[in-house]
Amino acid sequence: MMIYKILLTEIDSPRPRIILYTGKGGTGKSVISCITGLKAAELGYKTLLISSDPAHTLSDALGLAVGDKPTLIVENLWAQQIDPVKETISNYGIVQDFTVEVFQSQGIDETLAYELASLPVMTTLFALLKIEEVYETKEYDVLILDTVPSGESLKSILFPKVFGNISRKLLKLIGSLNWAAKAISPLVGMPVPNRDVIEAEAKLITRLEKLGHILTDTEVTSLRLISNPDTFSITNMRRSFITSNLYGVNVDLAIINKVLPDNITDPYFEKWLGTQEEVMKYAETSFYPLPIKKMKLFDSELKGIEMLEEGSLTLFEDEDPTKIYFVGNPIETIQQKDQFMLKVKAPFVEKDACEVERIGDEAIVKICSDIGDSVNVIPLPAITHQMSLTKAKILDNELVIYFTEEDE
Numbered sequence: 335m336m337i338y339k340i341l342l343t344e345i346d347s348p349r350p351r352i353i354l355y356t357g358k359g360g361t362g363k364s365v366i367s368c369i370t371g372l373k374a375a376e377l378g379y380k381t382l383l384i385s386s387d388p389a390h391t392l393s394d395a396l397g398l399a400v401g402d403k404p405t406l407i408v409e410n411l412w413a414q415q416i417d418p419v420k421e422t423i424s425n426y427g428i429v430q431d432f433t434v435e436v437f438q439s440q441g442i443d444e445t446l447a448y449e450l451a452s453l454p455v456m457t458t459l460f461a462l463l464k465i466e467e468v469y470e471t472k473e474y475d476v477l478i479l480d481t482v483p484s485g486e487s488l489k490s491i492l493f494p495k496v497f498g499n500i501s502r503k504l505l506k507l508i509g510s511l512n513w514a515a516k517a518i519s520p521l522v523g524m525p526v527p528n529r530d531v532i533e534a535e536a537k538l539i540t541r542l543e544k545l546g547h548i549l550t551d552t553e554v555t556s557l558r559l560i561s562n563p564d565t566f567s568i569t570n571m572r573r574s575f576i577t578s579n580l581y582g583v584n585v586d587l588a589i590i591n592k593v594l595p596d597n598i599t600d601p602y603f604e605k606w607l608g609t610q611e612e613v614m615k616y617a618e619t620s621f622y623p624l625p626i627k628k629m630k631l632f633d634s635e636l637k638g639i640e641m642l643e644e645g646s647l648t649l650f651e652d653e654d655p656t657k658i659y660f661v662g663n664p665i666e667t668i669q670q671k672d673q674f675m676l677k678v679k680a681p682f683v684e685k686d687a688c689e690v691e692r693i694g695d696e697a698i699v700k701i702c703s704d705i706g707d708s709v710n711v712i713p714l715p716a717i718t719h720q721m722s723l724t725k726a727k728i729l730d731n732e733l734v735i736y737f738t739e740e741d742e
């Protein structure tokens with residue numbers, strides 16, 4: 335343990351390290367978050383495990399009560415269960431009131447409006463803002479986020495990245511047009527945010543922008559995708575991989591959890607073993623070169639510290655689970671004489687399933703795939719500001735956007 339502590343001070347990579355787990359409902363996000371936390375703590379990292387799941391799954395997995403303040407679990411490991419309603423009220427009550435007002439003005443009643451304002455998107459957002467808050471304090475070496483079980487949870491993780499970019503502009507517009515909006519308000523039936531709301535929103539947006547930077551900093555944040563060996567959850571993993579690449583968030587590891595052991599001879603599982611084999615082959619070829627770890631299905635639920643520690647040995651053996659397993663460089667820039675190229679990883683995307691539009695100093699990229707559309711706003715480097723966007727095409731699983739010098 336001592337040796338490790340000395341080592342830690344010698345590592346000058348940015349701290350805290352942030353690890354986010356995402357995957358379809360029930361794939362093992364909470365269990366694997368706990369396993370990672372326990373292993374990191376054992377190696378001497380001061381670790382905080384954060385969950386935003388209202389179902390209190392961290393408490394269930396650890397077999398201990400986890401509070402809404404960091405609760406000590408074992409030496410070096412704290413867990414915290416975000417209470418989204420409390421977070422909303424204490425931090426952004428004003429903004430929420432405004433949101434509720436807007437919903438109401440659209441004919442949605444108050445109860446439903448409150449329901450909407452506390453959707454999983456919001457819940458995840460508050461957990462992420464917690465990450466930003468804790469990140470700033472530099473109190474922990476490692477932060478692990480166990481996300482809520484929503485198919486859309488990844489989009490809400492990545493949402494601040496886009497939201498931060500767009501909303502500041504919107505806010506400027508609302509702010510400067512406030513007097514006009516007041517005049518229009520009775521006509522359009524939409525409430526106008528007052529000064530307090532605008533100020534609270536501006537603060538929120540500043541934090542979202544910071545969060546956007548933290549999430550796209552490859553040396554700080556890694557997103558890890560969890561799937562089970564079935565076609566549904568692997569499809570979800572594929573969707574997450576497309577979205578995270580487009581948003582510039584580094585995925586460093588995929589985990590296929592609940593893998594049936596090969597030595598099962600009971601004919602009842604024959605079809606399951608067949609599906610599993612297909613899914614594994616598919617994963618290995620289509621996510622290449624992303625590393626894939628497998629974790630067997632244990633003969634009972636993984637519950638309590640002892641079992642989780644056993645799980646940790648199976649999954650990470652003697653590795654440091656906080657290392658960056660892989661850097662995929664989701665967004666790359668290349669300068670070639672008078673041409674500049676921006677490359678965005680676009681796995682699984684058909685040749686013409688992509689639209690790029692330039693608005694000022696940003697590129698709006700829309701990628702369509704058989705499993706839904708994703709949009710991202712990519713800030714363009716200063717060098718392109720005097721250049722024209724000439725073409726954009728899909729080449730070898732990458733979207734390449736070309737810029738050339740403008741003619742005199």
Ligand SMILES: Nc1ncnc2c1ncn2[C@@H]1O[C@H](COP(=O)(O)OP(=O)(O)OP(=O)(O)O)[C@@H](O)[C@H]1O
Binds near residue numbers: 359363387482483630
């Ligand atoms: N490898 C495994 N072997 C046996 N049981 C497992 C394994 N991984 C997870 N489980 C069990 O599967 C259930 C779901 O796991 P977990 O709660 O971690 O999933 P989750 O992705 O967090 O779910 P949710 O989407 O509901 O938050 C739990 O009962 C857990 O103990």
Ligand SMILES: [Mg+2]
Binds near residue numbers: 363364481
């Ligand atoms: Mg969970």
